[in-house]
Amino acid sequence: MKKRKLRLRDRLVVVIDVDSKGRLLKILSRISGKVSTVKLGLEMIYSAGIGVVDITKRSGYDVMLDAKIMDIPNTAGRASSAIAKLKPSIITIHALGGRRMIEDSQRALEEQSKKELSIKPLLFGVTVLTSLDDRDLEEMGFSGGYIGTVKKLAGIALDAGADGIICSPGEAGILRKEYGEDFFIATPGIRLEEDSPGDQKRFSTPEKAIQSGSDILIAGRSITGKEDMAGAVDFILGRIGNALGKENMIW
Numbered sequence: 001m002k003k004r005k006l007r008l009r010d011r012l013v014v015v016i017d018v019d020s021k022g023r024l025l026k027i028l029s030r031i032s033g034k035v036s037t038v039k040l041g042l043e044m045i046y047s048a049g050i051g052v053v054d055i056t057k058r059s060g061y062d063v064m065l066d067a068k069i070m071d072i073p074n075t076a077g078r079a080s081s082a083i084a085k086l087k088p089s090i091i092t093i094h095a096l097g098g099r100r101m102i103e104d105s106q107r108a109l110e111e112q113s114k115k116e117l118s119i120k121p122l123l124f125g126v127t128v129l130t131s132l133d134d135r136d137l138e139e140m141g142f143s144g145g146y147i148g149t150v151k152k153l154a155g156i157a158l159d160a161g162a163d164g165i166i167c168s169p170g171e172a173g174i175l176r177k178e179y180g181e182d183f184f185i186a187t188p189g190i191r192l193e194e195d196s197p198g199d200q201k202r203f204s205t206p207e208k209a210i211q212s213g214s215d216i217l218i219a220g221r222s223i224t225g226k227e228d229m230a231g232a233v234d235f236i237l238g239r240i241g242n243a244l245g246k247e248n249m250i251w
């Protein structure tokens with residue numbers, strides 16, 4: 001994969017975890033086009049239906065569809081074909097589903113996108129949810145803690161052809177060192193100093209995420225939990241810009 005260059009506005013994905021079209025539209029208008037992409041996930045889709053992807057695209061945003069695919073390869077591949085028809089720019093898949101599932105899903109995305117004459121959505125592998133820590137993993141029978149587990153899952157996902165990896169900011173540097181630069185790293189678990197962690201256990205500031213090698217920051221409650229959402233987006237984009245430095249910034 002040749003990693004495409006990102007503009008500043010591509011580097012912050014705003015998470016919209018709400019339960020109705022009305023709330024979605026309100027947030028889309030309140031962040032007023034300051035980022036290129038928003039993330040729609042399970043709550044949004046199951047509450048308001050898959051039509052929200054199209055509604056969001058028609059409002060001028062690219063969609064990161066947090067589908068978190070995980071199933072047998074045949075089912076995952078067929079789901080990926082169906083998703084490609086919706087033309088999101090990024091979709092997510094659980095690396096825990098294994099190599100073959102990721103390969104088959106990537107192939108399905110390529111084939112369907114060719115048929116649609118559209119750009120293939122990037123496929124990002126979710127490693128270990130940022131709400132889990134070493135104790136949770138141990139309880140589930142994983143040895144090696146979250147760092148070892150993230151490293152292993154990311155290796156499998158990249159080997160199987162994933163375009164990017166989702167992990168917490170704390171693991172981004174380790175993945176860069178281990179697997180190089182030619183893949184995207186997207187990090188949820190973004191919090192400002194004054195924010196409550198909520199259910200996130202592995203979180204960090206925007207600066208630390210960028211400095212450790214993250215390309216794309218995925219932030220929800222740090223933005224949508226604020227009265228002035230556009231101001232919060234500007235503030236985080238400013239901090240991302242400072243952390244990148246002028247020489248690495250594309251407007």
Ligand code: C5P
Pocket residue numbers: 015017041066126127128129130131166167168188189190198200218219220221222
């Ligand atoms: O509100 P907050 O910034 O914590 O939102 C984080 C978002 O990122 C949630 O929508 C969650 O589903 C998603 N996510 C995560 N950890 C992962 C993958 C996705 O928190 N490893």
